[in-house]
Amino acid sequence: MRKIQMVDLKGQYKAIKEQIDSSVIDVIESTAFVNGPEVHAFQKELEDYLGVKHVIPCANGTDALQIAMMGLGLQPGDEVITADFTFAATVEVIALLGLTPVLVDVDPVTFNIDVEAIKKAITPKTKAIVPVHLFGLSAQMDEIMELANAHDLYVIEDNAQGIGATYTSKDGTKTKTGGIGHVASTSFFPSKNLGCYGDGGAIFTNNDDLAHTIRGIVNHGMYVRYHHDVVGVNSRLDSIQATILRAKLPLLDNYNAKRRNAARKYTAAFTGIKNLITPTGFCDAKNSICDVCDCHVFHQYTLRVTGADRDALVQHLNNNNIPCGVYYPIPLHLQKAYRDDRYNEADFPVTNKLVKEVISLPMHTELDDEQIAFITKTVIDFVTK
Numbered sequence: 001m002r003k004i005q006m007v008d009l010k011g012q013y014k015a016i017k018e019q020i021d022s023s024v025i026d027v028i029e030s031t032a033f034v035n036g037p038e039v040h041a042f043q044k045e046l047e048d049y050l051g052v053k054h055v056i057p058c059a060n061g062t063d064a065l066q067i068a069m070m071g072l073g074l075q076p077g078d079e080v081i082t083a084d085f086t087f088a089a090t091v092e093v094i095a096l097l098g099l100t101p102v103l104v105d106v107d108p109v110t111f112n113i114d115v116e117a118i119k120k121a122i123t124p125k126t127k128a129i130v131p132v133h134l135f136g137l138s139a140q141m142d143e144i145m146e147l148a149n150a151h152d153l154y155v156i157e158d159n160a161q162g163i164g165a166t167y168t169s170k171d172g173t174k175t176k177t178g179g180i181g182h183v184a185s186t187s188f189f190p191s192k193n194l195g196c197y198g199d200g201g202a203i204f205t206n207n208d209d210l211a212h213t214i215r216g217i218v219n220h221g222m223y224v225r226y227h228h229d230v231v232g233v234n235s236r237l238d239s240i241q242a243t244i245l246r247a248k249l250p251l252l253d254n255y256n257a258k259r260r261n262a263a264r265k266y267t268a269a270f271t272g273i274k275n276l277i278t279p280t281g282f283c284d285a286k287n288s289i290c291d292v293c294d295c296h297v298f299h300q301y302t303l304r305v306t307g308a309d310r311d312a313l314v315q316h317l318n319n320n321n322i323p324c325g326v327y328y329p330i331p332l333h334l335q336k337a338y339r340d341d342r343y344n345e346a347d348f349p350v351t352n353k354l355v356k357e358v359i360s361l362p363m364h365t366e367l368d369d370e371q372i373a374f375i376t377k378t379v380i381d382f383v384t385k
């Protein structure tokens with residue numbers, strides 16, 4: 001059996017090595033390292049793929065979130081609601097900009113931000129909601145957009161884990177995640193579903209004025225050369241990363257299909273096994289893997305371990321040379337940097353439970369049946385013993 005990796009970037013590279021190598025050399029030969037034609041071509045291709053009007057490439061997914069909030073003109077003291085159970089980048093940029101983070105609990109089935117918890121957290125100071133399409137599953141965007149419209153709030157989709165997922169609205173409209181809110185961010189960190197070979201990110205919006213504002217912000221607040229109209233940042237995608245992303249973008253749907261396929265096999269093996277709860281898509285909660293649409297692109301395949309010791313399972317897997325991850329082990333509201341007297345433990349029952357139960361199994365485009373069989377057997381042996 002091939003060695004099991006959490007993310008197999010090497011195997012994926014080998015399959016496209018010739019094309020990647022020659023396009024990287026072409027960029028080097030061209031010396032157009034920054035803002036070159038490759039970046040512009042990638043931007044257009046991603047706009048077409050996502051069906052959004054504007055993609056603004058930038059340096060990473062954390063910058064993308066920060067720039068989106070700057071572009072919306074959020075001001076110190078404005079409250080921004082986001083999920084307690086996610087990667088810290090989301091709350092970090094809210095705090096960095098002097099905005100007030102308002103962390104709320106998540107849904108135990110989807111792991112995504114809980115719409116009822118958002119409702120309870122809205123105050124006259126609330127200006128924006130940041131849903132995260134966590135682990136690759138679209139958040140409940142119909143309900144979130146309705147709420148935002150009713151209270152005149154912005155919605156910033158953190159699509160770092162969800163690129164390529166399709167959200168189906170109640171009226172049947174299908175939209176790629178990142179094209180539903182007022183603005184969205186994504187990351188091209190190597191391990192993301194569409195990863196480059198370094199850092200990269202992008203902001204998406206369908207709003208022409210906002211796109212214009214953001215294009216200036218990423219470039220030192222310049223709209224006319226050496227005229228600085230607003231305080232900006234320096235955040236660019238370089239041409240080498242763009243050419244790699246151009247090679248991988250046409251493969252993204254296939255990559256996501258492979259992830260879903262691996263998830264389906266995991267779930268088939270785990271169905272009916274005691275002490276395990278398999279991940280699910282909200283649009284078809286009866287089927288553990290949604291076959292109705294592409295709402296889940298499985299950035300992670302995350303189980304809940306309910307009646308067995310999760311940390312001992314991590315150890316058991318590691319002893320069997322199976323890498324795994326705990327995303328995320330600490331609720332954001334309990335992180336030293338983000339503690340606040342406003343928070344009440346009773347408001348976070350789900351996150352407080354999930355951090356003790358979740359375990360993410362190897363998930364990437366190169367998993368084979370032999371590896372999946374070994375992983376599932378090793379998990380099942382432990383939780384049923």
Ligand SMILES: *Cc1c(COP(=O)(O)O)cnc(C)c1O
Pocket residue numbers: 060061062063086087089090132158160161186187188189199200201
């Ligand atoms: C990866 C990630 C980010 C940050 O992206 P970087 O490119 O690493 O800065 C933000 N939000 C979520 C949910 C992520 O998974």
